[in-house]
């Protein structure tokens with residue numbers, strides 16, 4: 062990918078991470094090196110497993126602290142960055158994606174991982190979800206979907222199923238829930254996957270594919286809130302008598318309609334990659350615009366470019 | 376138009392030629408007539424002739440066009456405002472004639488398109504009427520049927536004749552303007568111009584000639600405030616921005632979108648203003664300070680993000696081109712009613728920096744100052760401009776770009792250890808370490824909106840909250856001591872001190888000049904640093920009996936405008952009083968003086 066040398070700190074820009082020999086040689090960070098604060102989640106919360114698998118991903122893929130950032134919004138799940146011993150930011154409710162976009166676009170040397178909850182990503186941040194997908198910003202988003210507002214203690218979330226009894230719908234949820242997969246596909250996301258925190262190998266596989274995808278990669282990860290929605294995902298967990306149906310082998314991940322249809326399967330639905338296509342990323346598009354303009358200014362120093370503009374304003 | 380020495384009357388039919396040091400020309404027509412272009416040419420010419428110039432224009436708030444004006448004040452000496460009254464009114468239609476005749480000084484010249492305007496007897500006694508068949512003469516000159524095309528350039532020729540303007544320079548400006556277009560367009564434009572210039576006024580009107588400029592030998596650039604602000608940000612080293620369109624801020628985002636790629640940067644159009652602020656914060660967090668901006672309602676939407684920047688101590692530039700509010704308000708009119716939201720908007724105790732440029736040139740340098748403060752103090756900085764500065768054109772000495780140019784590329788060299796919120800830091804701030812930096816201790820910072828300990832990890836400790844709150848405040852108190860006390864315009868002691876901020880600086884200075892000329896003891900003070908206020912203002916105020924704060928905002932529930940209320944709260948000084956207005960227009964010098972006199976008399 063063409064990088065914008067001007068938005069980047071100098072050396073980092075010159076050497077793409079993957080081909081840097083010093084980087085390739087180093088060992089992956091261990092869980093011990095990656096763990097920061099002890100997570101404040103309730104014992105049994107599904108988010109623990111997502112964190113553990115993120116550590117696994119970083120270790121396996123040998124990502125060091127100078128190569129990635131972990132970004133989140135607000136919610137139980139969004140506490141994530143505090144538990145990772147690395148550069149990170151805990152932003153505001155619903156806005157993790159535009160914040161992460163600012164990093165992804167100005168620092169193509171960094172892997173940008175955003176972590177979010179169903180309320181954070183699909184309700185207050187719903188519009189950003191759509192627009193980040195459409196822009197195809199190069200980053201990964203993992204939404205820990207527990208179908209409830211955890212941090213604020215059991216209100217209806219945009220993915221709560223009809224009839225779910227919350228503190229804001231004592232009689233059961235009445236608003237039609239969002240299908241995040243369908244939303245992502247229809248908004249132009251280029252990588253859409255679904256997993257569940259009770260299947261660690263699957264979570265890791267999805268995270269790896271998401272990380273390798275060039276563009277906006279979105280993983281919906283079912284992650285049980287044992288405090289406020291216990292048993293929500295039992296029917297997707299073979300250990301609880303449910304079924305874990307992978308995306309059928311014959312599914313064509315580049316077929317938008319097939320993906321959309323597959324995403325409509327009633328709960329527990331399928332797990333795996335629903336949709337994956339290659340479309341130029343926002344990063345590439347902007348880099349292209351920059352390259353074109355830089356070619357035109359030739360050897361001029363930056364201040365001389367503005368000087369030329371000023372000369373026309375005389 | 377201040378005449379200095381009328382030259383000896385020439386012989387025969389030739390009109391009288393008077394020497395003048397400045398002139399105010401108002402052009403009134405419809406927005407599609409290209410009157411902005413006439414104003415633009417005149418401003419450019421002034422810039423190239425080492426003269427000072429200031430323009431004022433109104434934009435119709437509907438896109439389909441409509442009545443519009445452009446006023447140009449050109450002077451051989453200092454030009455501080457767009458002028459209270461016009462010396463010449465150039466009008467294209469009956470409605471422009473009738474609507475703007477009141478802006479002309481008694482005895483002034485109405486230059487009208489005789490094809491469209493019928494003079495009214497009641498005006499004819501007070502104003503000198505000069506009718507020229509502008510429309511038909513233009514068609515005659517350039518041929519074709521293009522009805523209204525070119526009459527602006529024809530009129531420019533008329534003005535050039537009337538004011539004996541430098542023809543060579545104007546021809547060059549016209550050729551430059553249309554360069555790259557079809558050759559016939561340049562030819563037609565020049566033909567229209569020459570036809571206008573060649574028009575013989577006969578004895579219809581006097582002719583004028585500007586005196587030598589007092590600013591010999593300076594190279595000037597000519598632009599509006601939004602351009603100056605955008606270019607200032609680029610010179611300051613900003614390479615990332617994010618925004619959402621809204622008038623009058625949009626010009627800046629359009630300029631940055633267009634220009635930044637040349638410098639390897641980018642400006643992103645977002646889905647809304649919240650995303651814009653969030654994205655700019657993300658880029659700032661990741662490296663060098665980024666910019667977001669808006670006007671009116673869009674500023675309100677950015678407030679939660681602003682609070683995060685303050686709490687997390689991540690720099691950000693927020694440009695606010697103020698317009699009339701609240702809500703959608705008066706989109707194309709000027710107001711200074713965002714001082715409160717800029718200083719206090721967002722929840723919690725959230726100290727931030729607010730700077731207010733006072734003219735077009737100052738927009739350029741304020742942008743640089745804002746970037747440097749944000750970077751050094753790790754804090755969001757507001758640039759409070761307004762619709763009037765944003766759209767007015769001025770000529771100012773060309774900045775030494777090589778000298779002011781900044782490289783603010785972040786330093787990614789590994790560090791041993793890093794405490795992002797170090798409570799023992801001398802002035803309350805540390806050098807920020809950004810993603811990509813290796814930290815040898817293996818302890819990495821989290822940027823956070825939660826109250827936190829020195830590493831950025833959440834805390835519920837009341838003691839830490841008190842300490843961190845004090846830290847965020849103290850660093851700005853350090854800044855307050857650093858910015859220096861503003862300079863008084865006029866003597867440091869006297870009867871009245873007129874205090875202003877932002878775009879009222881020009882008219883206030885002119886009011887001071889005029890009052891002093893009439894023997895009154897009046898000085899002026901412009902405050903550029905709105906938050907934190909600079910130290911030492913109390914010493915300035917103590918030199919005067921009356922401190923009158925002139926603002927384009929409402930007197931509020933308690934009788935004081937937004938800056939006046941802040942100064943009263945800060946200094947508990949009852950002699951601080953307020954002059955306010957919210958008519959959506961800039962202050963005329965006369966308004967300020969009349970209001971000042973009324974206040975002084977009321978007290979007596």
Ligand SMILES: Cc1ncc(C[n+]2csc(CCOP(=O)(O)OP(=O)(O)O)c2C)c(N)n1
Nearest residue numbers: 135136137138154178179180181210211212
């Ligand atoms: C602007 C704003 N509104 C409301 C809140 C309160 N709030 C915090 S988290 C949250 C919802 C969290 O739900 P979700 O995103 O699903 O995350 P979870 O806790 O379930 O992981 C709400 C409403 C807030 N912090 N900011």
Ligand code: SF4
Nearest residue numbers: 103106137211286287
């Ligand atoms: S409340 Fe629910 S989501 Fe939050 S930590 Fe506890 S179990 Fe997890």
Ligand SMILES: [Mg+2]
Nearest residue numbers: 178179207209
């Ligand atoms: Mg949730």
